[in-house]
Amino acid sequence: MARLIKTEAVVEGRTEVRWTLVEEDSTPEWPADQPPGVVGEPTTRLTAGARLSGSARYTSDMQLPRQLEATVLRSPHANARLTSISLDAARAVPGVRAVIGPGDCPQFDGEAVLHDEPPYGGAAVAAIAAETREAADEAMAALDPQWEPLGFVVDLDQSLENQTFQDDPVEYERGDAETALAAAELTITSDYLAPAQLHNSMEPHCAVADWRPDGLTLWSSTQGIYQARSQLCGSFGLDQEHVRVICHFMGGGFGSKFGCGPEGVIAAELSRRAGRPVRLVLSRRDENLSTGYRTPARFSFTIGAGCDGRLQAVEASAVMGLGTGGWAYPVLEPVKSVYACEHQHLMTLPMRLNLGPAAAFRAPGVMEGTWAFEQALDELAEAAGLDPLELRRRNHTDVDPSTGRPYTSKRLLESYDLAAELAGWDARDELRSDGRVRRGMGCASQYWWGGGGPPAYADVRIGSDAKPVLTVGMQDLGTGVTTACAVVLAERLGIRPDQVTVRTGDTDLAGHGPFSGGSMTLASVAPAVRSAGHHVRTQLLELAADMFEIAASDLELTEGEVRSTDGTLRRPIHDVTEKLGNAWVTGSGSRAPNPDGMAVNTFGCQIAQVAVDTLTGLITVERVVAVHDIGRVVNPMGARSQVLGGILQGIGFALSEERVVDPTTGTVVNAGLEDYKIPTLADLPEVECRFVGEPDPELALGIKGLGEPPIIPTPGAIGNAVAHALGLRLREAPYTPRRVLEALQ
């Protein structure tokens, strides 16, 4: 029987309380001493073939009959007023089917989509749908916009001086930091400057809208099909039943694609006006100007500690450049929550700048905060004459230091030990030299959430061919969660994961579930999948019991067979299901809440070894040891891929990625991939990846998320390794050849 319950969940640092519908669940837990078959075995991604061969259809690949192509006029000025625009001239261009300007487009989440005072370079002003891209471009030229440029601010310090906040400043206080700092035996102060990192998902933001009298269908490259649906309902005043959002394959999002985006609203409005399907795909440049970024931030720390290295007090501030959107991402969370420290006073100041809106980016706030604070801790270790890992061990906490709550599980100390052993930490000083190439090794801790929670629903059906179809209310951001769900179902039904068809990414399918973010998707949906699978398993065993006249309790499903526990019966599952004809056996499952009053977190430690070429300034990350505690690992192959991707993206932040804004025009000068340098595979180090966690005893199936954890400690570990190599610390990332050579000057 279903019931409504009230639950609390932490999503990327924000606590959300919500009501959720939950089914009663009789699925037995996996016994701790018995590995659950395919769960935990390396499994190739089910969609690997489709992705490699090109048959996977992404939103940007969509080609509907009579589909129009859309383009968007964007402001070339850092801040401007549109004084005139020739919409009718654009409408007169042959092949043009719809043109909209400021005032013609519904809002997106309460914000203007097309601006008459575009507040940043790249802000959308007008949009055109035409038979061909060429016609759309010709119409674009006919718009002839006239601008009155306005003053602008793109400098963080200038914005701070002007006190222009984009979001409310966040103040956090516990104990009495001022008094404790004054009394501390050791005090260090240090500053760090983090760059704006651009997401650069391989697939840009895109949408294909098909507005019909009976409703709107939107194909969207989105991390949240259900948010996309709600947003479209809000923008257009439609009922949920009349909006369908589809996202079958996705080329990345990394936090920049929650919901339908302004591009979804523009495509839908153009489709509504033209009476034709409309496709809008952002260019790489527009992507990098308007769809978000990791916020640049200036950190200042004052840390007080005992001579033994135990933290006593921290005062910290973070000035963040939010541009024209986003929220105060938890940049000081690593100060607040990772170590025992009684006295704290933290200030986060989210500033407004004439730049595109910020967006969540893989561990938003926490990654850049970890990068800064973990380096400040190394400075403290040096002041205290302590090994950096020993300093971290001494400040370990068994309860969440901000709430006093116990953790559902925490294996951070084990992570330190294993990482140190695998990296050869104790011999790290032997790496150092005075030659052209200088080596060093550094560590950083990892802290994140990722326990998942309701709502999440799954349905399973199995027919005569014995190949189940699993429907899950979610979308696969590209993390491999689809495959992990198949693994979880395969265990219940005694079959192989590749025999499961998984259907996701469609709001018209049964179910409902989380957005792909916060490292919570798998931890949320897997228990629902297993529960649905268990219902089907129970029914199949009952059918088999009738057929073979053996009690269901004496039967099991394993390796594609129905077997009796005494070994006398071994028959393919197909022998049972073929009796179904065109009927199905079905089962549903939902996600129950996590325990109240406990902190659910993932932990880990990475150790990076770097080689700094003092002649060219180029830094090579030679090796990263990554040890993470994520509870139960469902698919080690998928998990390792996540770790590799996170580390590479972290290397980008540390070494080469940085949006550059021209101070005199306020325009971004490196919005393309030639100038904005994401790492290539040639930059990928040797990675030693281990998971230390046992299944979390307090969580359903013991699973915690892994999307964000691997990127979190990488830049900090690299920063500490570079400082170890050079004997001096670079305070601004990325550590480009220029910054390295300037530091060595």
Add this chain to the structure above:
Amino acid sequence: MRTFAYARPARVEDAAAALSQPAARAMGGGTDLITQQHRGILAAESVVDLRGLGLDAIAAEGEGVRIGATVTLADLGRDEAVRERFAVLHQAASAAASPQLREMGTVAGNLCQQVRCWYFRHPDLTCWLRGGDTCYAQVGDHRKHGLEPGDCISVAPSDLAAALLALDATVDTSSRPQGIPLADLYRKASDENRSTLALAPGEFVTAVVVPRAPDASAYERAGERHAWSFALAGVAAARFGDQLRLAAIGVSNLPRLLDPADPLAGLPGLEQTAWKRRLLSGLAGQALARVSG
């Protein structure tokens, strides 16, 4: 998206005629031209593809080697004779761009590419080099620009140019088949003529000739990541007997011959580029060490 006419002539004279038309541009692999076309930089109305002219051979010539204009960087990098006798050229060709781009990009295209300055390449700005009034880099962010003051502070990007300058190569063009020194392929842009190439309308590079093999040669460069990065600076060194030739890109408008005894001469550095002096000095020292007898 911009429409343009496309021609792939089979004869040099036809190509020259086609390139004499206004707003016509030559194309090798298109890796530079097409990106400029997309951004509206010096947008061409007609594109003349030179790959149908049969200029794609690498052949021994006298004591040296002749390299056709449309030889790809990948083929140049793979050539065994070039690797053995002209190490600096092999190294420069193999270090440029990415494996995919090297399969497309051509020798002449690499030599004739436009500067990579992020203001020059900006779709919304028209800088001095593109015919405007302002060198945005001088008042803006020029952290990766040159060491030499001037009307334009962008830097020569071609790795091959440094190698070929060190090798004392000549360039054959459609109208000057007898060849000109490589240095004469380039010119300083002026108020009257913003081009950095000293080619007449319709004229295009047909081959590069290296007259003789050095006794030793080497290329040293610094990039911003381990693949696909234009050189922050690149230094080529070649030794012919006891004569040393040292050439650099990434430090001034044009590929530049350096004085082996004082590589930084005439390159004072700008407000944000002093770090490049250290880099250039280091690369030059390294390149010279590698060719010393």
